[in-house]
Amino acid sequence: MLKSFSIAGIVTAGFVAAAPISAQAEGKTLTMCWAAWDPANALVELDKDFTKQTGIAMKYEFVPWTSYADHFINLLNSRSAECDLIIGDSQWIGGAAENKWYVKLNDFFDKNHISMESFLPATVVGYAEWPKNTPNYWGLPAMADAVGWTYRKDWFAKPDLRAEFKAKYKRELEPPKTWDELLEVSKFFSGKLIDGKKVYGSYIFTERGSEGITMGVTNAMYNYGFEYMDPKKPYHMDGFVNSPGAAKGMDVYKALFDCCQPPGLTNAYMQEGLDAFKSGEVAMQMNWYAFFPGLAKDPKVGGDKIGFFKNPAGPTGQFTQLGGQGLSVVAASKDIEDSLAYVKWFAQPAVQQKWTDLGGASASKAVLESDAYKKSAPYAPSFVDSMAMVKDFWAEPLYVPLLLDMQNRVHDYVVANKGTSQQALDALVKDWKRVFTQEGKDPS
Amino acid sequence: MTGMDTTTTFADRASKRAPPRSARRVVGLSDRAVVWLFIAPTMLLLLAINIFPLIWAIRLSFTGFMANLPRPLGFVGIANYVDILTDEDLWTNFQVTAHFVFWTIALQVLIGLALALLINQKFRGHSFWTTVILLPMMLSPAVVGNFWTLLLQPQIGPFNYFIGFFTGAPASSFTMIGSVKLAPWTIVMVNTWMWTPYVMLICLAGLRSIPEFIYEAAEVDRASPWRQFWSITLPMVTPFLMLAVLFQAIQSFEMFDLVNLLTSGGPGSTTELVSITLKRAAFEKWETGYASALAVILFVTVFGAANIYVRVLNKVKQQ
Numbered sequence: 001m002l003k004s005f006s007i008a009g010i011v012t013a014g015f016v017a018a019a020p021i022s023a024q025a026e027g028k029t030l031t032m033c034w035a036a037w038d039p040a041n042a043l044v045e046l047d048k049d050f051t052k053q054t055g056i057a058m059k060y061e062f063v064p065w066t067s068y069a070d071h072f073i074n075l076l077n078s079r080s081a082e083c084d085l086i087i088g089d090s091q092w093i094g095g096a097a098e099n100k101w102y103v104k105l106n107d108f109f110d111k112n113h114i115s116m117e118s119f120l121p122a123t124v125v126g127y128a129e130w131p132k133n134t135p136n137y138w139g140l141p142a143m144a145d146a147v148g149w150t151y152r153k154d155w156f157a158k159p160d161l162r163a164e165f166k167a168k169y170k171r172e173l174e175p176p177k178t179w180d181e182l183l184e185v186s187k188f189f190s191g192k193l194i195d196g197k198k199v200y201g202s203y204i205f206t207e208r209g210s211e212g213i214t215m216g217v218t219n220a221m222y223n224y225g226f227e228y229m230d231p232k233k234p235y236h237m238d239g240f241v242n243s244p245g246a247a248k249g250m251d252v253y254k255a256l257f258d259c260c261q262p263p264g265l266t267n268a269y270m271q272e273g274l275d276a277f278k279s280g281e282v283a284m285q286m287n288w289y290a291f292f293p294g295l296a297k298d299p300k301v302g303g304d305k306i307g308f309f310k311n312p313a314g315p316t317g318q319f320t321q322l323g324g325q326g327l328s329v330v331a332a333s334k335d336i337e338d339s340l341a342y343v344k345w346f347a348q349p350a351v352q353q354k355w356t357d358l359g360g361a362s363a364s365k366a367v368l369e370s371d372a373y374k375k376s377a378p379y380a381p382s383f384v385d386s387m388a389m390v391k392d393f394w395a396e397p398l399y400v401p402l403l404l405d406m407q408n409r410v411h412d413y414v415v416a417n418k419g420t421s422q423q424a425l426d427a428l429v430k431d432w433k434r435v436f437t438q439e440g441k442d443p444s
Numbered sequence: 445m446t447g448m449d450t451t452t453t454f455a456d457r458a459s460k461r462a463p464p465r466s467a468r469r470v471v472g473l474s475d476r477a478v479v480w481l482f483i484a485p486t487m488l489l490l491l492a493i494n495i496f497p498l499i500w501a502i503r504l505s506f507t508g509f510m511a512n513l514p515r516p517l518g519f520v521g522i523a524n525y526v527d528i529l530t531d532e533d534l535w536t537n538f539q540v541t542a543h544f545v546f547w548t549i550a551l552q553v554l555i556g557l558a559l560a561l562l563i564n565q566k567f568r569g570h571s572f573w574t575t576v577i578l579l580p581m582m583l584s585p586a587v588v589g590n591f592w593t594l595l596l597q598p599q600i601g602p603f604n605y606f607i608g609f610f611t612g613a614p615a616s617s618f619t620m621i622g623s624v625k626l627a628p629w630t631i632v633m634v635n636t637w638m639w640t641p642y643v644m645l646i647c648l649a650g651l652r653s654i655p656e657f658i659y660e661a662a663e664v665d666r667a668s669p670w671r672q673f674w675s676i677t678l679p680m681v682t683p684f685l686m687l688a689v690l691f692q693a694i695q696s697f698e699m700f701d702l703v704n705l706l707t708s709g710g711p712g713s714t715t716e717l718v719s720i721t722l723k724r725a726a727f728e729k730w731e732t733g734y735a736s737a738l739a740v741i742l743f744v745t746v747f748g749a750a751n752i753y754v755r756v757l758n759k760v761k762q763q
Binding site for chain 1: 618711
């Protein structure tokens with residue numbers, strides 16, 4: 001048995017080793033750069049078809065999320081040819097376009113009849129356009145993502161808990177539809193003993209170092225009136241970033257943190273949320289949809305035990321934070337032609353469908369708006385709804401200082417109880433004005 | 445007279461003997477040239493990796509340069525220095541750093557001296573306990589940061605269970621590194637745990653350098669152990685203690701790795717030491733000009749304070 005296994009292994013290894021050699025001999029190898037996470041594995045699987053069809057081998061550079069932005073932005077800025085193709089974060093698009101890190105794709109799209117009309121509008125604006133809302137394309141929507149929520153369906157179905165909740169709040173225990181309800185349900189679960197274990201109401205993002213708490217708090221703030229700037233006067237932020245509604249949204253997020261976050265999760269992002277949910281520590285969890293296929297299949301908390309809902313509404317609307325990335329061709333690549341051939345291949349409807357089937361998340365309308373997709377997974381309906389109500393953070397060339405300023409101000413208030421939400425947002429406006437002035441924009 | 449003549453003649457002959465061609469070239473170098481020949485590589489290396497970056501950083505500190513964007517340097521005068529010196533948040537970070545440095549050193553000196561006095565006694569298992577005490581400082585700060593993060597984890601970390609056992613508080617009801625009140629003390633505690641053995645070693649060297657006869661003379665004079673400690677041990681160990689304080693003050697002021705791993709400066713900015721602020725400005729926000737100005741200010745602060753301290757230390761030694 002062991003011997004036959006070894007021989008099979010050697011033969012397989014021989015094929016694996018031989019394939020790239022033959023392709024490389026022809027100079028046909030492309031390097032794809034992205035983050036190291038579950039969808040990247042799906043992409044590797046998908047790309048086998050590309051290699052089969054074109055003879056072009058694919059190499060990968062997948063970097064952990066914690067160093068993803070730093071690593072690739074440095075590579076792009078140094079004009080490194082290490083990546084031919086990159087699945088870059090939505091916030092990079094401004095810097096990538098203005099500094100010519102990416103190849104502009106308008107002519108290529110026209111020539112190959114690739115229409116941005118066939119992708120969800122929010123993903124085109126988020127992952128492809130710069131300047132925003134203009135038909136200047138620097139990427140192809142590749143990985144649609146947004147913030148959503150998971151909940152313990154089995155706990156919500158417990159008759160004793162349902163009865164207790166109804167007696168207390170005069171309504172059924174259901175997934176929350178508004179942030180007020182979210183707060184109520186979270187408080188209800190916090191401190192309860194379920195299956196002999198003390199549980200907490202909800203897990204929310206609190207990470208301080210990169211983007212975590214900003215990607216979390218905006219889900220509350222958008223729905224209470226927060227705007228990045230005056231829609232009529234670009235970069236004018238007074239009264240929009242620090243409006244009373246925005247401050248109220250921040251207060252609600254803080255209230256949720258104070259009442260219902262498991263202890264110790266004061267600097268926690270995606271993985272900590274997944275851990276808290278999988279270990280049965282929380283009733284509800286905020287996280288990116290990209291993780292939901294894995295959670296839906298989880299042997300401990302998946303299947304019938306898990307439910308999904310979109311980000312709850314607030315007094316001024318219902319929005320959610322956009323995640324996800326676009327596929328771009330790196331301008332410094334030594335093989336732009338083959339890289340464009342990959343983009344053309346990836347944009348095909350059949351490939352987009354397979355991409356989603358394998359565990360990726362296509363932004364193609366044909367895929368996401370089909371009835372088959374909505375029935376394909378328990379999270380699919382809320383994902384489709386969420387993608388229609390997304391908002392994104394700044395995508396300016398100087399988005400990093402803008403993001404880190406918000407991280408500091410929000411973390412100082414929400415986690416460290418420093419000052420008031422209004423003071424935090426007033427200080428944030430001051431920080432952002434400094435950055436925009438540095439960038440040559442007029443924030444007055 | 446004859447002998448003397450013979451010697452002179454011999455020496456003259458020796459000096460007049462033609463040296464081989466290769467040796468003649470070496471002989472042609474002056475002593476000063478040979479000295480320069482030997483120290484030039486070191487000087488060049490020093491210039492390349494110390495002096496040049498320092499001068500370059502000073503130059504960058506007057507610009508709005510951002511290393512991650514292909515832009516010209518952009519001279520901004522003293523704007524970066526004005527920004528830093530008028531930034532209230534940064535002053536808060538300086539206060540956090542001062543709190544960390546002060547308490548770290550105070551605790552390390554007290555505990556380090558106490559441990560040194562203990563280890564200086566002769567007892568069974570002396571070598572074993574010395575090794576055990578020295579273990580923390582032999583570990584990498586990355587390892588220490590990671591395992592303390594795990595130890596302090598409220599749900600599964602043993603630290604909370606230990607505290608809970610003695611206080612009766614439920615283990616998961618409090619968090620050391622997530623609490624605004626406890627986090628500044630947590631980083632002091634972990635740094636003290638790691639570096640007290642170093643202070644102990646220096647104190648031990650000081651204790652071992654005190655001649656035994658001084659204690660014998662004190663005993664003849666019927667001086668009590670307490671009196672011996674205050675009049676002999678402490679004064680003679682003080683220069684060593686001051687040296688330890690200098691080393692540890694510089695080390696704590698520049699502390700980054702351990703605290704970054706433990707708290708990343710949080711919650712909020714309650715444990716954000718200036719070194720973390722500097723790193724974030726330089727390598728996360730990529731505000732290279734601003735970060736250079738902050739680095740220059742820190743350099744001048746540490747260099748100036750260390751110089752004053754060394755002068756005081758020399759005076760103490762002379763006394």
